[in-house]
Amino acid sequence: MADVAVVRVPRREVPAKVKDGVRWAVALGGAAVIFGAFVLAKGVNPFEAFSSMFTALGTQTSLTGIALQASPLILAGLAVAVPAKAGLVNVGGEGQLILGGVCAYGTSLALGGSLPGGVTLVVICLAGALGGAAWSGLAGVLRLKVGINEAVTTLLLNYIALDLMLFLIYDKWKDPNGSGQPVTAPLRVAERLPLVGTTGVHAGIFVAIAATGLVWWALRSTRWGFQLRVVGGNPEAARRAGLKVGLLLISAMAVGGALAGLGGVTQLAGAEFKLRPGFLVSYGYIAFLASWLARHHPVRVATAAVLLAAIAVSGDSLQLDSGLPAATVNVLMALVLLAVFGWTQHKKAAA
Amino acid sequence: MSLVSEVLTGAVRGGTSILYAGTGESFAESAGVVNLGTEGSMLVGALAAYAVASETNNPWAGALAGLVAGGALAGVHAYFVLQRKANQLANGLVVLFLGLGLTSLFGASYVSKPARSFTPWRVPGLGSLPAVGDILFNHDPLTYVSFLMVPATWWLLTRSRWGLLLRAAGERTEVLSSYGHSVQRIQYLAVVFGGMLAGLGGAQLSIAYANAWFENMVQGRGFVAVAVVIFAARQPFKVAAGSYLFGAALALSPALQARGYGINQFALDAIPYVTIVVVLVVLGRRRAAEAPEGLKKVFEVSPST
Numbered sequence: 001m002a003d004v005a006v007v008r009v010p011r012r013e014v015p016a017k018v019k020d021g022v023r024w025a026v027a028l029g030g031a032a033v034i035f036g037a038f039v040l041a042k043g044v045n046p047f048e049a050f051s052s053m054f055t056a057l058g059t060q061t062s063l064t065g066i067a068l069q070a071s072p073l074i075l076a077g078l079a080v081a082v083p084a085k086a087g088l089v090n091v092g093g094e095g096q097l098i099l100g101g102v103c104a105y106g107t108s109l110a111l112g113g114s115l116p117g118g119v120t121l122v123v124i125c126l127a128g129a130l131g132g133a134a135w136s137g138l139a140g141v142l143r144l145k146v147g148i149n150e151a152v153t154t155l156l157l158n159y160i161a162l163d164l165m166l167f168l169i170y171d172k173w174k175d176p177n178g179s180g181q182p183v184t185a186p187l188r189v190a191e192r193l194p195l196v197g198t199t200g201v202h203a204g205i206f207v208a209i210a211a212t213g214l215v216w217w218a219l220r221s222t223r224w225g226f227q228l229r230v231v232g233g234n235p236e237a238a239r240r241a242g243l244k245v246g247l248l249l250i251s252a253m254a255v256g257g258a259l260a261g262l263g264g265v266t267q268l269a270g271a272e273f274k275l276r277p278g279f280l281v282s283y284g285y286i287a288f289l290a291s292w293l294a295r296h297h298p299v300r301v302a303t304a305a306v307l308l309a310a311i312a313v314s315g316d317s318l319q320l321d322s323g324l325p326a327a328t329v330n331v332l333m334a335l336v337l338l339a340v341f342g343w344t345q346h347k348k349a350a351a
Numbered sequence: 352m353s354l355v356s357e358v359l360t361g362a363v364r365g366g367t368s369i370l371y372a373g374t375g376e377s378f379a380e381s382a383g384v385v386n387l388g389t390e391g392s393m394l395v396g397a398l399a400a401y402a403v404a405s406e407t408n409n410p411w412a413g414a415l416a417g418l419v420a421g422g423a424l425a426g427v428h429a430y431f432v433l434q435r436k437a438n439q440l441a442n443g444l445v446v447l448f449l450g451l452g453l454t455s456l457f458g459a460s461y462v463s464k465p466a467r468s469f470t471p472w473r474v475p476g477l478g479s480l481p482a483v484g485d486i487l488f489n490h491d492p493l494t495y496v497s498f499l500m501v502p503a504t505w506w507l508l509t510r511s512r513w514g515l516l517l518r519a520a521g522e523r524t525e526v527l528s529s530y531g532h533s534v535q536r537i538q539y540l541a542v543v544f545g546g547m548l549a550g551l552g553g554a555q556l557s558i559a560y561a562n563a564w565f566e567n568m569v570q571g572r573g574f575v576a577v578a579v580v581i582f583a584a585r586q587p588f589k590v591a592a593g594s595y596l597f598g599a600a601l602a603l604s605p606a607l608q609a610r611g612y613g614i615n616q617f618a619l620d621a622i623p624y625v626t627i628v629v630v631l632v633v634l635g636r637r638r639a640a641e642a643p644e645g646l647k648k649v650f651e652v653s654p655s656t
Contacts, residue, residue, distance in 0.1 A: 330455070
């Protein structure tokens with residue numbers, strides 16, 4: 001075989017860009033058609049469903065809703081992207097978001113208003129980030145020391161985190177003036193995140209944008225970011241080159257968890273002010289999808305997070321106008337993801 | 352009933368759905384494919400079984416529907432992973448999301464709607480044995496089927512030609528293809544068959560264990576099944592042991608509360624998950640080394656130490 005020279009004559013083809021564009025259109029169009037078929041099966045006109053989803057997006061309330069949802073989604077998405085650069089799969093966004101909220105709230109309780117509001121806000125942000133980092137770091141350590149896959153442990157830790165939060169809000173932290181509802185007392189007003197101008201959007205969106213820039217810079221221009229990418233690309237080569245692979249992997253997990261933890265704090269201190277049973281439910285999973293949708297590039301992850309936030313918000317109007325359950329949009333999100341997974345592989349095979 | 356026998360009875364009752372899903376996942380993982388969408392297959396299986404049992408008044412028709420639905424969703428995972436080479440772990444979660452969305456879309460009308468469920472059937476003779484009779488021989492029919500499934504799976508995976516081909520698909524793909532077998536076809540079969548069993552596990556959950564359908568009712572049991580398969584190293588009897596361990600931890604909470612222990616329910620709810628993580632830690636290192644080659648590629652994107 002080695003003696004035979006195989007000459008491949010390149011065929012004249014449609015320009016790659018046009019082909020890519022067509023594939024995207026077909027893939028996303030296909031996702032929309034399948035979603036429409038499911039909606040139709042529930043007896044709702046798919047065209048009306050889509051148009052109500054689109055028209056609702058332009059309103060002031062929807063834009064505010066998207067910005068509010070985007071803050072924790074962006075941060076939790078980055079929490080997936082950073083470990084992914086080192087080849088790790090962090091599916092623990094749910095748990096890390098919750099731990100962020102829980103640690104922040106617990107710290108605020110412990111301080112009991114003894115510090116000025118602004119200082120407390122900074123302290124609880126740190127506490128939340130630490131909580132998230134501890135939760136994901138635990139999965140990182142188990143991966144290194146015991147060899148259990150981090151995707152499995154982060155998933156299981158999500159359920160433990162949820163039960164921990166429920167335990168606290170049904171028991172120790174239950175608001176005595178909350179008319180028996182399982183919620184905590186609200187955070188002191190001075191410890192809350194300020195609103196942006198006259199809008200209903202809190203400053204958490206700036207935290208998310210700043211974090212996106214910082215992660216982008218750290219992955220691109222720092223030694224740590226470079227080493228992470230080497231480990232993610234070829235861990236064996238990284239070890240031979242003398243990199244501290246273990247430390248790098250754990251730091252990637254911990255930084256990810258810290259970002260998600262911060263996302264939990266912004267939701268607590270900016271939007272909800274108290275912990276309740278449904279606190280940030282399914283945000284961690286949607287953020288995971290956002291990161292995979294964007295192939296873990298920080299700026300694109302943030303963009304994808306905003307996009308998925310928009311789908312989620314338009315899903316609320318679907319619920320109001322068509323009476324479909326809010327979780328219906330999960331179908332649309334999953335179909336879009338599958339379309340993208342199928343499409344990107346085509347691109348790779350062609351290259 | 353004593354606390355011990357109550358917990359052990361609950362272990363079998365609550366562990367059976369995980370046993371089905373875990374056995375299914377053992378087939379998929381033996382062929383080198385991890386399916387985190389097992390959670391999704393259980394969900395669609397649970398709803399399909401409940402819906403069909405409710406419409407036809409026949410729990411067996413429901414179980415069949417659960418089987419088909421679970422297999423169909425696993426087929427989506429198989430297509431994107433095997434044909435489109437999508438990342439197994441990420442795609443599994445996307446498939447779960449699809450299942451979650453579809454079941455909330457189509458399940459809303461079945462919440463709090465009655466359905467004809469399986470009822471426990473006491474085995475004549477064996478069922479009247481002291482202790483053992485209650486623990487093992489007073490269950491729904493799907494539980495008895497699972498008792499037979501465990502040794503059957505052991506025989507299939509370790510002693511049959513089919514099992515050899517399956518393990519070769521996970522371990523020595525080049526041998527398999529040089530003997531003229533299609534690796535991809537075997538993997539397809541394994542993943543879809545695994546999804547069918549997960550769907551049956553979901554059916555056991557909705558029409559035998561809970562006698563109800565509610566949104567996201569699987570609550571991580573599919574992920575637990577995947578974890579159990581890891582520490583059981585895909586051996587059916589160990590998968591059964593791990594599943595019953597989770598079931599026992601589940602049964603501990605109501606058993607203690609019924610005896611007036613004033614422990615917070617949510618602290619107890621965390622016990623099953625904590626147990627599984629602890630067992631993973633204790634048995635983890637030894638098991639990881641025994642994984643098939645094909646799985647190592649998935650699980651060890653970057654090696655330890």
